[in-house]
Amino acid sequence: MSSPVLEVRALTKHFPVRRTLLGGPARLVKAVDGIDLAIGAGETLGLIGESGCGKTTTSKLILRQETPTSGTIRFEGRDIASLKGADLMAYRRAVQVVFQDPFSSLSPRMRVGDIIAEPLEIHTDLPHAAIEERVGRVLELVGLAPDVAPLFPHEFSGGQRQRIAIARALATDTRLIVLDEPVSALDVSVRAQIINQLEALQKKLGVSYLFIGHDLATVAHISHRIAVMYLGKIVETAQSDALCARPMHPYTQALFAAALPSHPDDRAPDKPITGEVPSALSLPSGCRFHPRCPSAIPVCSQTEPALRRREGGGEVACHLYP
Amino acid sequence: MARDAVLQVAGLQTHFFTFGGTRVVRAVDGVDFTLREGETLGLVGESGSGKTTTCLSIVGLLPRAARIVGGAVVFEGEDLTRKSQRELRRIRGRRIAVILQDPMASLNPLFTIFRQVAEPAFFHQRLRGRSLRERVQSLLRAVRIPSPEWRMREYPHQMSGGMRQRIVGAIALAGGPRLVIADEPTTNLDVTIQAQYLDLLKDIQRDTGVALIFVTHNLGIVAKMCDRVAVMYAGKIVEQAAVRELFDAPKHPYTRALLGSMPKLGSKEPLYSIRGQPPNLANLPPGCSFHPRCPDVMPRCMTEEPRDFRPGDGSVARCWLLGDVLARP
Numbered sequence: 001m002s003s004p005v006l007e008v009r010a011l012t013k014h015f016p017v018r019r020t021l022l023g024g025p026a027r028l029v030k031a032v033d034g035i036d037l038a039i040g041a042g043e044t045l046g047l048i049g050e051s052g053c054g055k056t057t058t059s060k061l062i063l064r065q066e067t068p069t070s071g072t073i074r075f076e077g078r079d080i081a082s083l084k085g086a087d088l089m090a091y092r093r094a095v096q097v098v099f100q101d102p103f104s105s106l107s108p109r110m111r112v113g114d115i116i117a118e119p120l121e122i123h124t125d126l127p128h129a130a131i132e133e134r135v136g137r138v139l140e141l142v143g144l145a146p147d148v149a150p151l152f153p154h155e156f157s158g159g160q161r162q163r164i165a166i167a168r169a170l171a172t173d174t175r176l177i178v179l180d181e182p183v184s185a186l187d188v189s190v191r192a193q194i195i196n197q198l199e200a201l202q203k204k205l206g207v208s209y210l211f212i213g214h215d216l217a218t219v220a221h222i223s224h225r226i227a228v229m230y231l232g233k234i235v236e237t238a239q240s241d242a243l244c245a246r247p248m249h250p251y252t253q254a255l256f257a258a259a260l261p262s263h264p265d266d267r268a269p270d271k272p273i274t275g276e277v278p279s280a281l282s283l284p285s286g287c288r289f290h291p292r293c294p295s296a297i298p299v300c301s302q303t304e305p306a307l308r309r310r311e312g313g314g315e316v317a318c319h320l321y322p
Numbered sequence: 323m324a325r326d327a328v329l330q331v332a333g334l335q336t337h338f339f340t341f342g343g344t345r346v347v348r349a350v351d352g353v354d355f356t357l358r359e360g361e362t363l364g365l366v367g368e369s370g371s372g373k374t375t376t377c378l379s380i381v382g383l384l385p386r387a388a389r390i391v392g393g394a395v396v397f398e399g400e401d402l403t404r405k406s407q408r409e410l411r412r413i414r415g416r417r418i419a420v421i422l423q424d425p426m427a428s429l430n431p432l433f434t435i436f437r438q439v440a441e442p443a444f445f446h447q448r449l450r451g452r453s454l455r456e457r458v459q460s461l462l463r464a465v466r467i468p469s470p471e472w473r474m475r476e477y478p479h480q481m482s483g484g485m486r487q488r489i490v491g492a493i494a495l496a497g498g499p500r501l502v503i504a505d506e507p508t509t510n511l512d513v514t515i516q517a518q519y520l521d522l523l524k525d526i527q528r529d530t531g532v533a534l535i536f537v538t539h540n541l542g543i544v545a546k547m548c549d550r551v552a553v554m555y556a557g558k559i560v561e562q563a564a565v566r567e568l569f570d571a572p573k574h575p576y577t578r579a580l581l582g583s584m585p586k587l588g589s590k591e592p593l594y595s596i597r598g599q600p601p602n603l604a605n606l607p608p609g610c611s612f613h614p615r616c617p618d619v620m621p622r623c624m625t626e627e628p629r630d631f632r633p634g635d636g637s638v639a640r641c642w643l644l645g646d647v648l649a650r651p
Contacts, residue, residue: 050512050513050514050515051512157599157600159599160599187368187369187539187600188368188539188540188541188580188583188584189368189579189580189583189595189596189600190596190599190600191583192582192583192584192585192593192594192595192596193595193596193597195585195593196592196593196595199592214512214513215513215585216513216587217542217584217585217586217587218585220585220587220588221585221586221589221590221593240590241588241590244587244588245588254514255513255514256587257517258513258514258516258517259513259542259587260540260542260543260545260546261542261545261546262541262542262545262584262586262587263545263569264545264546264548264565264566264569265566266545267545267546273514274518276482276484276485276515277512
């Protein structure tokens, strides 16, 4: 891979939690605890994990809505923590976000044209006519007619609203879009439209995606590579095909076992894993997954496994694969 | 099949009357299905297809603007549409239970788990004291709540989402129901928790023989859970079949499109995308409601509403395409 667009190294975000009203020792929620990620140009990285695994915190760190406790995020070679003024504006132009719920991410009081024009007005000094023309062009890109610009968000269905959110993300000179569960809130028949649209846009514009999700089939479909997160750590990462062909980490395997069948004949005979994700306030010792792991061995509760090269490419953090 | 029909819904029509009755929305418009003991029916459809209104009609919990204007809901031989609310109250929570999507909204945050799980046994079976406590503990154990004697003294906010949904399950089971209606019960749960919950429902069904109606828009859940499937579109069942039949040989173009738009693990094939948007029930197109989005639309579809066709494999589909196939020699 040529030099990545986004490179995340040893990224950590700890949130202090006050224990009681009377003070007491402060505890830490280790939301993101030392992760490495890289996204190439025109590539989609899927970030998958259950609620509380740190995937949304990771996206906030990348969007510079949160400051990392430690670690670096480099975008096109530059550390984003040091960006100021015009450089920071340039970064905000290049990296955009699309949220899960298009009903709450679009202001109901703004016209669609103004929603899409807003980043252009902030970030460029284009004349009004040029902005209008650009708005029309991105609307066409996402499969909407340019003459919908004067309408309000409530006049659109969920899928169309998500298209508007994507259009807004594309309005500036965007190189990376963070897609935080962009299809979870949509109707099934519309989900496929949006996924196909995102894939087509990537082919056309060469934009990179960080696709955050919890539905394995959807994430695997759209992503080139996948990183599986569990309690603030990446436990396995690989090319999407390799991961689907042979998931190695027991947690990844559990996600596959829990995935819904696409045909009644594929009803999995294997029982899903037991237990629930433990609180990030009291992390298990050793490997964070060991209390739920069906193949746990004594060493798992003592030492935390490091990410090592895995068979078939990628990396896995598990004592079963020394 | 020798098993008895637990529920028969025939020609059910539920309409919403708004603006003082001047506007009528046909949310459910002629729905038929039968559910037998121990059977699971998947009611599939997108938002606004009428699946939730169908369920609320069965249990008589419709909002004020809605009225059942036709058809019958026969549960264990009695037509529920003719019952008073008072009579229905004795059936709901005892013989028919409902599990809704958001467990936090179904549970009262001010009452302990014990108080809420005990309610059906308190009112319907009139249990008191120790026998009530034991009943609650055994129900919580049945839905795999660890250390129920402690957990039952806690409040909903002290539970995780998966646990809360299992508590709602325990309440549903408390009256020993013959029919459980589960309306998207796992939408808010994480995947591994969803799998645990679905397996739990299946185990309970095997042990008790309860009939299940599973309302969902997720065909993966249908593939995992259901014996029969009814696909709803714009207030009507457009296709009904045994689950294997539906996945192997879908008859209605809408069913085919839904199956094609489902991402499959390990496949990078482009997804089939249905053009257009789900219809507005207040303003349905003439003829077949699906025709503006249908890839196989014919002139007839735009003017004439298709009737039910039965191709002979036990499935029913509402599509003129099938009429043509059947009419051919």
